[in-house]
Amino acid sequence: MASYHARSNSLPSRPHPVIPEFEEQLCRLRAFEAVSSSASTSISNKLNGLEDLLDCVDRLLVLPLNQQALSEEKHQKWVDQILDGSLRLVDVCNIAKDALSQTNESNQLLQSVIRRRRSSAAEFSSEVKKFLTSRKVVKKAMHKAIDDLKAIEINPINKDNGTTAIVSMLREVQEITHTVFKSLLSFISGPKPPSKSFISNILRSNRIEEESQLNEFARVDAxxxxxxxxxxxxxxxxxxxxxxxxxxxxQGLETLFRRLIKTRVSLLNILNH
Known part of the structure; x- marks a missing residue:
C-alpha cells in the first residue's frame, strides 16, 4: 500500500507514528478477510482488529492538522458521507447485538429444559421448536442487514484530486468495517441450506464432513x-x-460499539468547532 504521507499535503513530511500503525492494522484486517474460516476465533480476531484500527483513527482525529482538514468546506461532502455511514454501522452493530442476545436467551431456556431430567419429551420438543423459530427470525434479520450493507455504496476517492490523507483513511476504515460486519452477520445466520436435490445426491460421509465445518450457530441448528x-x-x-x-x-461487539460511537462523536465535535 502506498504511504499516506507521500500522497497528502495535510500531514507533516515526517509521518506521525500512528500512521504506520494504522496501515499495519488495516493490512492485518484485510489479511484476516482474505482467509475463509468458519471458526469463531476468526470472527473474534476481525472484531478485535477493527477495534485496534478505530483506536488508531481516534488518535489521528486529535491531531490539529487532521481536524483542520476535516473542517474544510471542500471536504464537507466526504465527511457527511462518512458520518452517514458511521450511523448505519452503529445500527448494524445494534442489530447484531440484539440477534446474539435473542439467541442466547433461547439457548439458555432450552438448556434449562434439558438439564431438568424430569422434563417430558413433549416439553423438550416444544422448546426446540421455539428455539428454531427464534433462529428463523434472527436469520431473516441478518440477511436483511447484509442486503442493507451491500446496498450502501462506498464511492472510491481519487487520491490525486487533493483529498487529504485523513479523509482517505476514514473511507478505507468504513470499507473494511462493512466487510467485517458482513462476515459477522453471515456467521450468526449460518450458511444457507443447499437444495434438496443436492442433499439427496451426496454421500453420508460427505454430510458428516460438511457438518464438521459448520460454525457454532449452524451446528446447533443441525x-x-x-x-x-x-x-x-x-x-x-x-x-x-x-x-x-x-x-x-x-464482549467484542460491546467494545466495538463504544468505539464506533466515540469515533462518530469525535467527528461531530470537529465539525461543530
Whole structure:
C-alpha cells in the first residue's frame, strides 16, 4: 500500500507514528478477510482488529492538522458521507447485538429444559421448536442487514484530486468495517441450506464432513433439527459451545460499539468547532 504521507499535503513530511500503525492494522484486517474460516476465533480476531484500527483513527482525529482538514468546506461532502455511514454501522452493530442476545436467551431456556431430567419429551420438543423459530427470525434479520450493507455504496476517492490523507483513511476504515460486519452477520445466520436435490445426491460421509465445518450457530441448528432422545446429549454439548461463542462475540461487539460511537462523536465535535 502506498504511504499516506507521500500522497497528502495535510500531514507533516515526517509521518506521525500512528500512521504506520494504522496501515499495519488495516493490512492485518484485510489479511484476516482474505482467509475463509468458519471458526469463531476468526470472527473474534476481525472484531478485535477493527477495534485496534478505530483506536488508531481516534488518535489521528486529535491531531490539529487532521481536524483542520476535516473542517474544510471542500471536504464537507466526504465527511457527511462518512458520518452517514458511521450511523448505519452503529445500527448494524445494534442489530447484531440484539440477534446474539435473542439467541442466547433461547439457548439458555432450552438448556434449562434439558438439564431438568424430569422434563417430558413433549416439553423438550416444544422448546426446540421455539428455539428454531427464534433462529428463523434472527436469520431473516441478518440477511436483511447484509442486503442493507451491500446496498450502501462506498464511492472510491481519487487520491490525486487533493483529498487529504485523513479523509482517505476514514473511507478505507468504513470499507473494511462493512466487510467485517458482513462476515459477522453471515456467521450468526449460518450458511444457507443447499437444495434438496443436492442433499439427496451426496454421500453420508460427505454430510458428516460438511457438518464438521459448520460454525457454532449452524451446528446447533443441525443438531436440533434431528434431535430426539438419542441426540439430546449431543445437542446440549452444542448449546454449551454456542453459549461460550455468543459470550465472546457479545464482549467484542460491546467494545466495538463504544468505539464506533466515540469515533462518530469525535467527528461531530470537529465539525461543530
Amino acid at each position: 443438531a436440533l433439527k434431528k434431535s430426539d432422545s438419542m441426540h439430546v446429549e449431543n445437542a446440549q454439548n452444542q448449546l454449551e459451545e454456542l453459549e461460550l461463542c455468543i459470550q465472546d462475540l457479545e
